[in-house]
Amino acid sequence: MTDEIKKDFIREKVVADVASGKFGGKVVTRFPPEPNGYLHIGHAKAICLDFGVAAENDGVCHLRFDDTNPSAEDVEYVESIEEDVRWLGFDWAEHLYYASDYFEKMYGYAVELIKKDKAYICTLNTEQFKEYRGVPTRPGKESPSRSRPVTESLDLFERMKDGEFDDGAYVLRVKIDMTSPNLHMRDPVIYRIKKEDHHRTGDAWCIYPMYDFAHCIEDSIEGVTHSLCTLEFEVHRPLYDWILDALGIHHSQQIEFARLNLTYTIMSKRKLLELVEGGHVTGWNDPRMPTICGLRRRGCTPEAIRAFMKHIGITKVNSLTDTALLESFIREDLNKRSLRVMGVLRPLKVVIDNYPEDQEDQIDAVNNPEDPAAGSRKISFSRELYIEQDDFMEDPPKKFFRMAPGREVRLRYAYFITCQEVVKNDAGEIVEIHCTYDPETKGGDAPDGRKVKATLHWVSAKHALEAEVRLYDRLFTEENPADESDGKDFKDKLNPDSLEVVKAFVEPSLKGASGGDRCQFERLGYFCVDSEDSTEEKLVFNRTVALRDSWKKMQGKK
Ligand code: ATP
Ligand code: MG
16 A cells, blocks of 8 residues: 555546647646535545646646536535535635536527527427437437527527526427437437526526536636546537537546445435435434545544545446445554554453452553554553453353453453453343452563463443444445345345444543544544534544454455
8 A cells, every 4th residue: 555646547648638738738627516415435536536636737626516406406515515625635725616607608608509500499398309319229300499490599598598488398409410329419408497596596597507518618617628527427528529619619628437336335415315314324424424524423534535545546447346445444544543542342340359449550551552652641450340241251162262261361451360250140141250360460461471362451440431332334235235226225225233332431531532533442443532422421432443454354365
């Protein structure tokens, strides 16, 4: 995992264009989200590419809200997108734009196309439209409206704009080729009537441009040199080029790359919104969501996301990336920066019978073995402790080396203890275990050199703080929930066990920890204080990732 940027076909093309002086040697890119939802990790791939390519070539990258469809767009989304792009570590400086600011210009360009007899007002209804369009293997038919005189189209277009007609009564289409094998070239619609208010332009417009018409014009107006987008737009590129050529305006180069797909999650704002609205998650920033704000709340760092994006690189082949790979980058980054602390998620009480009741001792614990500058801290040891239930078995199988009756183990940084007795309730459940400790082993080593096979984390019962810990698992039970070819809705593939909440005990050094603080609970994983629900009275932690790196393991096996 190196820091070096992998050369990909897009970066090579941009570097070649700079060298050849195309676009005057300039590089202008843009990240063009539609503000109809929160950004997800897929968008982060585009953001890293758009801003990255610009920065590597002394260019600029614009943040442009592609807000041409009023229906689902909202300022809440605009604000969250700005916050998320900034958090990822990118800066658009003064280059913040809105497609809606170009509505007037777009209208003007549409009028120009009509005047050039390259666009016409069509009256076919939806069914007729479909029938006339044909299918890829069968050419379409020309609409009777195609021969409408220019003056008539100009008049109707103006009256559409003035609100004289109902939604769907007329559309504006460009005149290309109804026999083209590419359906997008069969006289596509470029303007439609939509009597809806827009979150920025209010009721100023009741006709709105279609994506294919708007996007190339937005790029052109802003002088974008390389318009990077995902593969599904490849078939739209001839239309992108046709419109700019027909208008004879600045012509940006559209280049497509494969989108990011991750296993066990989905990458569609529309589907993510369904999860939010259906109450399947607590919100866009639910830590199980693949959104940037969800990942942030879960404890993921922007550095980890950027390193992951660098690693996967840019290709032209659609694929499904293992979520475990992203997790391994999160783990690697958190390993460097997280302080180690102890917390017990499922507590089992341990009483040290030979440790005096009123005694306490201070144990030195290392804050981060990866970072000597992080120093050490004191933790309290006392007669009653908690260890993890999982770390004890009354009747252990051969390969279980942790605590069991009669066995000696090490308590991290503290002492060797030996289990003497198991106490059960009437139902036969283990409620506590009794041990003895060896005072000679303070710090965790025996002067006589004897070894133990396990080191357990622990907290002192009377010193520990209670905390709620949220353990997350995959949001879906299937690798590719978006694939609905099995006839099942993606929501039927939600994992019912994606969240487990436990009442834990954590060491007192965590008192006063605030939202976003990160740590590693030794032997358990990386956690962070929840930014929404944690308070002074009640600590709430999210598990960012468990400690075990299943990705590296998988790679090792190959
Ligand atoms: P969604 O289906 O989630 O709404 P979108 O493509 O409609 O995605 P936009 O807001 O239009 O969302 O996307 C802004 C930019 O992010 C576009 O350039 C788009 O190509 C890119 N993008 C979206 N999803 C991904 C992804 N999964 N991987 C890479 N880039 C993506
Ligand atoms: Mg979209």
